[in-house]
Amino acid sequence: MKLSPISIACPQCGSRDIFYSCKPECCFNHVCNSCYTTFELDTTRVGDTTGSFEFPPEPDSTGPTAPCSRCKDYRVFEIVEPPSTPAQYLCVSCKAILKLEITSVEKG
Numbered sequence: 001m002k003l004s005p006i007s008i009a010c011p012q013c014g015s016r017d018i019f020y021s022c023k024p025e026c027c028f029n030h031v032c033n034s035c036y037t038t039f040e041l042d043t044t045r046v047g048d049t050t051g052s053f054e055f056p057p058e059p060d061s062t063g064p065t066a067p068c069s070r071c072k073d074y075r076v077f078e079i080v081e082p083p084s085t086p087a088q089y090l091c092v093s094c095k096a097i098l099k100l101e102i103t104s105v106e107k108g
Contacts, residue, residue: 001053001079001090002080002081003053003054003056003077004077004078005059005077006065006078006089008041008102010032010034010035010037010039011037011039012105013034013035017032018033019064029104030064031108037105037106037108038105038106038108039105041103042101043068043100043101044069044101046097047097050095053090055092066089066100068093068094068096070094071091073093073094075092076098077090079097086099087100
């Protein structure tokens with residue numbers, strides 16, 4: 001299984017120029033650098049994996065991130081191989097397979 005950092009489009013304008021503006025101890029607020037819309041990312045567990053995967057490098061601290069709905073860790077990555085529609089995500093701490101949700105959208 002191949003993992004990649006989360007890449008998400010702004011729910012308002014579709015830009016992928018998104019940055020994480022807080023710390024995991026506080027919230028998961030993100031800001032679109034194009035239209036200044038703010039939103040939060042959350043996850044829902046849809047399964048678990050017993051498969052192997054390479055641990056990706058720690059994500060950029062300003063890159064999109066989300067809490068694992070099972071263990072609350074923020075080391076959640078997009079599963080890029082094998083591809084899936086809709087996209088699926090993996091918590092590398094507890095191996096939960098997750099779907100990503102956008103919440104608390106405030107137009108910029």
